[in-house]
Amino acid sequence: MTWKSPFELAGSWYKGNLHTHTRQSDGDATPEEAVAWYGDRGYDFLAITDHQVYTAGGAFATPDLLTIPGVELNGPGYHLLAIGTSDLPDLAAQADAQGCVDAVLAVGGLPFFAHPYWCGQTPEQIAPIKRVTGLEVYNSVCERMDGLGNSSAYWDALLAEGKRMLGLAVDDTHWRHGEVGVGFVMVHAPSLTVEHILAALRAGHFYSSNGPRIQDLRVVHDGDGKPALHISCSPCESITFYGSASYGRRIYPLDGALLDAATWPFRPEQVYLRVECRDAQGRVAWTNPVFLEDL
Numbered sequence: 001m002t003w004k005s006p007f008e009l010a011g012s013w014y015k016g017n018l019h020t021h022t023r024q025s026d027g028d029a030t031p032e033e034a035v036a037w038y039g040d041r042g043y044d045f046l047a048i049t050d051h052q053v054y055t056a057g058g059a060f061a062t063p064d065l066l067t068i069p070g071v072e073l074n075g076p077g078y079h080l081l082a083i084g085t086s087d088l089p090d091l092a093a094q095a096d097a098q099g100c101v102d103a104v105l106a107v108g109g110l111p112f113f114a115h116p117y118w119c120g121q122t123p124e125q126i127a128p129i130k131r132v133t134g135l136e137v138y139n140s141v142c143e144r145m146d147g148l149g150n151s152s153a154y155w156d157a158l159l160a161e162g163k164r165m166l167g168l169a170v171d172d173t174h175w176r177h178g179e180v181g182v183g184f185v186m187v188h189a190p191s192l193t194v195e196h197i198l199a200a201l202r203a204g205h206f207y208s209s210n211g212p213r214i215q216d217l218r219v220v221h222d223g224d225g226k227p228a229l230h231i232s233c234s235p236c237e238s239i240t241f242y243g244s245a246s247y248g249r250r251i252y253p254l255d256g257a258l259l260d261a262a263t264w265p266f267r268p269e270q271v272y273l274r275v276e277c278r279d280a281q282g283r284v285a286w287t288n289p290v291f292l293e294d295l
């Protein structure tokens, strides 16, 4: 598999939140109020993911906002975000995380572990589970409530072992903690349809953010033909390349100036590189990983 940057493909970028609760479970807004909030603020799509309650694609949609099928499944020691299923996955499968992942796949969905840091679900517990699409690298409500929203160290531990997982930033909106509008994904797709958004999520053609925009991400080669990862973004105080253990690098001007691009070479010890761009307000954008074996 050769890695393809979404920035090198035809299409457009669409903003969405993939983890939202409503009064269908433990959220304080109705589905109609949820859709209106995001639609009024320039979001393109929303997944309503109530606990154990399935919301179909197109349900509650408005001319301003596409809705993606979703549900959050709550098993012992883990929560699983199921995006794009054709129906409610078999709830009897939740007793075990692998069974739950497979139940989501059986109805055509994308399974992501939700807020693993908050759940106390360790990388060692996640590593053996097969066919999971990814995890939430950032969950706004877990950050607000308990300071446990950032699961990036868990993500790195799994990526360093070669486990292929994509990373989502989400609000996990419950409408009472100030978490709304903080974590989102930018998805690159040929057009704004449920099918195209799901295909782009599956392919990893997205990045996650609390604010900074990523404007390019691509593999470049130096004069000797050695590959490096190049990123450009909205003005940020640091750009950090993460690879296995300490084989990445944080790049920041010593004089405190902002930067909007950086490049870092691939090395075999890294296994992968992913990038975080942090702005002067402390907000972060996260790329998905690029694995060296895909170059």
Ligand SMILES: [Zn+2]
Residues within 6 Å of the ligand: 072, 079, 114, 115
């Ligand atoms: Zn949850």
Ligand SMILES: [Zn+2]
Residues within 6 Å of the ligand: 019, 021, 072, 114, 172
């Ligand atoms: Zn949730």
